[in-house]
Amino acid sequence: MSEALQILQKYWKHDSFRSLQNEIIDSVLSGQDTFALMPTGGGKSICFQIPAMMSNGICLVISPLVALMKDQVANLQQRNIKAIALTGGIKSDEMIDLLDNCQFGNYKFLYLSPERLQSDWILDRIKNLPINLITIDEAHCVSQWGHDFRPAYLKISTLKTHFPKTPFLALTATATPKVKEDIINELGLQKPQLFQKSFARSNIAYMVFEVEDKLFRIEQILKKNPQSSIIYVRNRKSCLDMSSQLQSMGFKSTYYHGGLTPKEKDKNMQLWMQNEAQVIVATNAFGMGIDKPDVKTVIHIQLPENLENYYQEAGRSGRNGEKAFAVLLTSPSDIIQAENQFIHILPDKKFLNQVYLKLSNFFRIAYGEGINEQFSFNLNQFCLKYKFPVLKTYNAMQFLDRQGIITLSQEFSEKITLQFIISSKEVMRYMSLNPKDEEIILTILRTYPGIYEMPIPFNLDLIARKSNHTEAQIQGVLQKLKERDIIEYHSKNNDSKLTFNEVREDERTINRVAKYLENQNALKKEQLKSVLNYINEKESCKSKLILDYFGEKTKEDCGICSYCIIKKNKKTNFNQLSKEIISILKTEDLNSREIQNKINNQSADVIFVIQQLVERESITIKPNNKYTLKI
Template sequence: MSKPLEILKQYWKHTAFREPQEAIIQSVLAGNDTFTLMPTGGGKSICFQVPGMMMEGICLVISPLIALMKDQVQNLQSKGIKAIALTGGIHQDDIIDLLDNCQYGNYKFLYLSPERLQSDWILERLKNLPINLIAIDEAHCVSQWGHDFRPAYLKIAQLKEYFPKVPFLALTASATPRVKEDIVTQLQLNNPQTFSKSFYRENIAYMVFETEDKLHLLQQILQKNPQPSIVYVGNRKSCSDIAKQLESLGFTATFYHGGLSAKDKEKQMQLWMTEKAQVIVATNAFGMGIDKANVKTVVHLHLPQNLENYYQEAGRAGRNGEKAFAVLLQNPSDMIHAEAQFINVLPDKAFLNTVFSKLCNYFQIAYGEGIDEQFGFNLHQYCTKYNFPTLKTYNALQFLDRQGIITLSQEFSEKISLQFIIPSKEVIRYMSLHPNDEVILLTILRTYPGVYEMQTALNISLVAKKSNRTETEVLSLLENLKEKNIIEMIAKNNDATITFNEVREDERTINRVSKYLEAQNKLKTEQLKAVLAYCEDQKTCKSKLLMAYFGEDQKKDCGICSYCIHQNKKTVAPETVAEKIVDLLKLQDFNSRDIQKLTKLPKDDVIFALQKLLEEETISIKPNNLYSLK
């Protein structure tokens, strides 16, 4: 048998493991159930991919993140490793073919969404596969106390009955002590070996600043640190707005959110990855699988939903080991906005029931039908039709997705249907005159024989794959044919696709999951309170606060966070600050920002001194917010 390091060098071209990857791999190879808590960027996938390559048979990987599954499968395939993914939206006949491939085709990795385990026939097929390791990624989803609980994960423990001697490897990047304990219990891990890499990042300075003018402070931060930066915002509109404002201030900036097409996502990301743009302004849709080592600054302009997300997003800074900054900017109104964005929009049972039944009506699904049906979906159009609040509806759909009732794929898609409007002999003549277009046209005609008689929906990626051309080339040809009146084409934009995983049963469906809804709503409220406590605590090192949340006892203050820096600053006597301000105002009137900049004194000290001088009537403030000597 090859050694782990040999496999790592051969396929991943790394010369050494990161701590504690090798110990985890050895535990798995020894046949132990293993629990791994490793912060984001720690290299969790190596921990199951290397032993999966070393052992005979197939490594089964269970993950809820469809995009990440696809990404990992593509990466493995690019290394010549046979891997396959059963994600949502694949028809039953195709699943049977894929599982046959696993059984007889010498595959090494089978990726599965947890919802697939709800199907007894899939469990039966899995029993016949030579599975050597079961890896459960995002294992916090098994816990009701986890920030993304999915009941489908509770089915995983059933695999213990079928594979009693196969080791389980549970992996997560964020779990509090209560969640960790719950994972071990719910997955029925047997005397698991536990590996926890510390969440402490000694090179990251966690900063919290209160400011009325976030854009101005962001400008100062980015000027001081001109290296690659990420700015996280709370919604899609803010992405483009903030990016434009930064561009107007002289920064190179781009933006990224879930509503962009795959092509635009790739384009925007490459601008930032290749450092043609210093800053990428993004929602939390950005970051999965991003490993850019030299990110200097991660700034949150809006409060995050929970500290789990915040830690993961902040942790994208400083992966090269150099000092980096995770900055959270807040002002007093943020609490109101956060409650409006995260708490007031949580759906209750009655609203969830209405959203689900209307969704079925929207797609004309009859009671007792609908399983495995897939539809293009535009959230805005749906909400407009039924007069639903958008954010609350989105949260309801996300909850239905986590419960496995639907699969909500938030990939921007362009649904295209077409029909030839010239006779077949004219199409043949066109192909003889345009041989470069022939292979795509023949593919369409062979795949969709009814395309002369009626508008026919096209799967562009399938046509591209079969014709060995890119999707861009296929779309370009179709546009050209449309202009020449050879085809009639209709393109509808959707910001998501929805797959129904169960038959329609309305209230019976919702009653089954309503207890989870109540628990998750309560948890989200507690998590937001933890975010606010982190921001408002001015008596504790910020790094210590984060570590305590994840169950670590950090003995020493970090020395570099906003609290530690404030503690270590030499205090300036209020009288001295007041004197400097008076001297400055003898020259001319200034606003508070210019006073702080010119005196180079701490903001809080300047504001305190200005208030004192106003009370003493030494200075006055004019309608244009300029301070003046009396």
């Protein structure tokens, strides 16, 4: 048995490698620069984690995704593998300690964002580490033609000068041929070994349905396939609304979005992971590092921004190899909504400059200052103050984040202030009458000696650890003390933290990145066109359309997508179905759902025939959405 397989079995409890994993590991171990294009669910992390475990030294992992870094570090630590992530918000002295640990503490993995490499002192420290492998995750970010370009990725190639004999491993799940070529050139990969797993997922049926009533169709799908499902929606409000509607219809449902606290996210995630909830309704904040093998159905009820994201999200179904469904429900108004959501809210250079200036003024950053300053930030308050449109402003800030000008952390935080408003003698009396609360109160008093004189910023996690209680228990005691007028207790939620990574230089800063903004906006328009082509193309296999987008050619139709199913059925029952629908409409006008209820046939077939009858002008639709025979 090979050493790689032994490590896989010991730490990951798998008996064999997935397709291409072993070949990629061998390439890295031989010292070759390596490029691996492996669609979502292909097991990319194993490709660098195992060779790093087999070699002396530490593996440097460059990733733009804080959530994914934290998730991978936590997973490695659970396996007793020493790993560290240098994420945003870590102070310089703490970072020095962490880098000391990397150098002297026998750590195997160091995760950091590409922006960290732009700090000279961090780069100097990394140059002195025994790096055995440099892994670039989400490598498409190096390409201006990728769907998430970050200029900081362009600096990664400088590591080649410091580690000329250390192999580079570039990993991505989605890259068109143009992006693939860009990755190899911009990272300076030397005669790289290329590994590309097919984008074909033969067990996934890609379905596109134009429907009038999306909720009704979702009900049909979930009843027909009562296994684990994901429903992707556009925003946080839709998460709550859809999940509530499904619960009222008898489905066990939960939800997930970026505005939940870490505890709420984990609680809802576990309900779904353990199949206590059939459905999780989510925004695109959901999915990072999720590997649930038994997901039967992924449903999108709005158009995705691009086919890269859609492919990744749809690919979270069917990872156990069993037949699964990726369903996209559309209606005529979706195209207008998608243009409003993805195109009309793209910031131009003028707007980007306004946002950056106001952001600096909002936090009183003087010209030439501000580097590494961090603030709590509420997007809605900022937009309200300057009368900025929220979505357009958010996109502008996301762009500034990707350029490394700012870091916008979406992690939920809670600011608490606390003050005792009765005398210490009365507090002692309360503790003697309530001995269960004594340990928590004494810990608070010992930790914050000035808490009688003024409101003190309060660290819930610290008190929980010091008193050996849970945060929920601490909050319970605080609530009780507040109700009895013993303390003043205020908590304020902030939806993000904002860090300025550069000194303020106003227009000079924006001029430097303006060309990237223009490229990004043009790319986003082209990407939405590809999505519209995917839903509107009626004469091609849906799987072939996706493969073609990623530069993979195939002559064979998949046989299971919505186009292929309709193509099979065309030969048999559509003439008869047309006659049945016309016969029903002779007696009364009906909407599509009422027609489906009266005809014992697949709903997709009924919708298709209705559309054909409308196109042939045999029937017409009235203002009340009911179909009637054409007079």
